[in-house]
Amino acid sequence: MPGEAGERGEKGGRSVPEQKKLRCLLQTFGCQMNEYDSEVAAGLLEAAGYKIVQNSKTSSVIPAKAGIQSSGSPIKAFGDDKEENADVYLMNTCSVREHAEDRVYGRLGMLGKIKRENPNLIVGLMGCMVEEHREKLFKRFPSLDLMIGTRNIKELPALIDEVRRSRKQVAQIKQDGISIEYTDQIKRRGTFHAWLPIMTGCDKVCTYCIVPKTRGSEVSMPVREVYREASRLASEGVKWITLLGQNVNSYRGDVVQTVGADPRVRPESKHGPAHGSAPTSVSFPQLLEMLCEIEGLDRISFTTSHPSDATEELFQVIARNSKISRRFHLPLQSGSNRVLKRMKRLHTIEHYRAQIDRLRSLVPGISVTTDLISGFSGETAEDHQATLEAMRQIRFDSAFMYKYSLRPGTPAAKLKDDVTPQVKAARHAELLALQKTITRENRELNFGKTVTVCVEERSSRDPRRFIGRTDQDQKMVFEVGAPLVGARACEPGDFVRARITGLVHETYVGESPG
Numbered sequence: 001m002p003g004e005a006g007e008r009g010e011k012g013g014r015s016v017p018e019q020k021k022l023r024c025l026l027q028t029f030g031c032q033m034n035e036y037d038s039e040v041a042a043g044l045l046e047a048a049g050y051k052i053v054q055n056s057k058t059s060s061v062i063p064a065k066a067g068i069q070s071s072g073s074p075i076k077a078f079g080d081d082k083e084e085n086a087d088v089y090l091m092n093t094c095s096v097r098e099h100a101e102d103r104v105y106g107r108l109g110m111l112g113k114i115k116r117e118n119p120n121l122i123v124g125l126m127g128c129m130v131e132e133h134r135e136k137l138f139k140r141f142p143s144l145d146l147m148i149g150t151r152n153i154k155e156l157p158a159l160i161d162e163v164r165r166s167r168k169q170v171a172q173i174k175q176d177g178i179s180i181e182y183t184d185q186i187k188r189r190g191t192f193h194a195w196l197p198i199m200t201g202c203d204k205v206c207t208y209c210i211v212p213k214t215r216g217s218e219v220s221m222p223v224r225e226v227y228r229e230a231s232r233l234a235s236e237g238v239k240w241i242t243l244l245g246q247n248v249n250s251y252r253g254d255v256v257q258t259v260g261a262d263p264r265v266r267p268e269s270k271h272g273p274a275h276g277s278a279p280t281s282v283s284f285p286q287l288l289e290m291l292c293e294i295e296g297l298d299r300i301s302f303t304t305s306h307p308s309d310a311t312e313e314l315f316q317v318i319a320r321n322s323k324i325s326r327r328f329h330l331p332l333q334s335g336s337n338r339v340l341k342r343m344k345r346l347h348t349i350e351h352y353r354a355q356i357d358r359l360r361s362l363v364p365g366i367s368v369t370t371d372l373i374s375g376f377s378g379e380t381a382e383d384h385q386a387t388l389e390a391m392r393q394i395r396f397d398s399a400f401m402y403k404y405s406l407r408p409g410t411p412a413a414k415l416k417d418d419v420t421p422q423v424k425a426a427r428h429a430e431l432l433a434l435q436k437t438i439t440r441e442n443r444e445l446n447f448g449k450t451v452t453v454c455v456e457e458r459s460s461r462d463p464r465r466f467i468g469r470t471d472q473d474q475k476m477v478f479e480v481g482a483p484l485v486g487a488r489a490c491e492p493g494d495f496v497r498a499r500i501t502g503l504v505h506e507t508y509v510g511e512s513p514g
Helices: 032-047 098-117 128-133 136-140 153-166 223-235 284-292 312-320 337-343 349-362 381-394 421-444
Strands: 023-030 051-053 088-093 122-127 146-148 170-172 193-197 240-244 252-254 281-283 299-303 327-329 367-374 398-403 450-458 465-470 475-480 495-504 507-512
Touching (some): 023 032, 023 098, 128 136, 153 170, 284 299, 349 381, 367 381, 450 475, 475 495
Parallel strands (some): 023 051, 023 088, 122 146, 146 170
Antiparallel strands (some): 252 281, 450 465, 450 495, 495 507
16 A cells, blocks of 8 residues: 555665655646545545645646636645655546646647656546547557546545556546545645535536536435535535536436435425325526525535526525525626527627526625636627627626637537637637726725625735625625734634725735724
8 A cells, every 4th residue: 555654674784665655746737626626536545545635836726716716715735845756646637628728738749758767657637628528538648647526536446556557547437326436535725615516417518518528417416425424524624516517407316215314305396296195306496595504604605507507596595594605706708699599609799688687686795706718619790799788787896708619529519610819819809908907996886895704714914904705705804903802813714893994906815903
């Protein structure tokens, strides 16, 4: 077992040193679901005796609120190291955009050169690129030793051991099941926030999206397991959980009926069996209400939602539960109905605007964020203008905007990628500039307001200042006054009230009485 202590004794008058732990450098590309998978992988490998490090200079996780759009605490590195010093180099990969894959390809090329100097280095891939390209990657990169699918993470330590023994390429890619592992061996980045995946895959048919191919059809974790895991996290001191799923609000978890079952995981369901029989599944709004009952959890976020599943029931649940984050991320992708139809987004701009209007009427002050794609197949100048107009009317608090990248294997791959790179870049720049203006104007409307902030860390520059996120998941740096006599000083994980006094770029500046 790597990292287990070697025998100590005398050999030629000298003691035999303790066996050195093998170093595994883990780099994550992509979304928060990948980040969770990496935390699970790190925990399993550490339990197997590996020393886990991560090169923070090359960490490529999409910022919190991008990718599958998480609201949650910032991602922190496990530690720093260099590729040359690792015994195992793992990359958890993303296929959503071509740029993400290109970065992995570039790093694989670099690792091939390092491996010529260090032939014992084991190079492995996890994540969506493995699911998409499979054994083709072995042929393209002979220096690649290991590939493991999203449904096989628990087998990672054994597979690395197999590579070490055989020095042959090894792949394990399961075809079905759910790619979620709940384990107490997880190596989380922090203590007060945790990712909690509740479903994977997507049954929507958005023409540009690779997720149905890489993550498969929608599969939800049983409601009892979700509730149990959330309760376990709360018992360990976690105060903020972010529910994850490629289409999180389409969650429908099976209810397993057992003797002595907790009645909180058997709620009434309008979708359950008729004639008064017990419900067989729980919807996403129902799950949210159940999780809000868990003592110790102070904030619950979720991401990402699809407009087709953003229902009145969901909006009502958010409105009556203050624990649920006051940020709602709902990807629009385009403000043109013609483009939305080509994307097969299953909604119109009129329907989308009506949803946002209803949500804002029920939950005043809620922050609405989105995703937008510039230069999709067939997008005209008029379509682009329609997107700009939608932004002006809806006034998102922030948006993640991407130049369209054709993904092989998606339905849109059959459509002509007829918007030139130059036009895509110009339209993308226009979207960015408009959103920057709207974001600042929206932020300035909150000057003077007192908000609840989750404290994430103390400022390294000024010990009186702390960094945190508001209920709207907006970053804030605030100064804390001296605590009252007998009161505990402010610490990460606390929820405090702070007054917004200014803005630096998109970050609030404020003050808290302590």
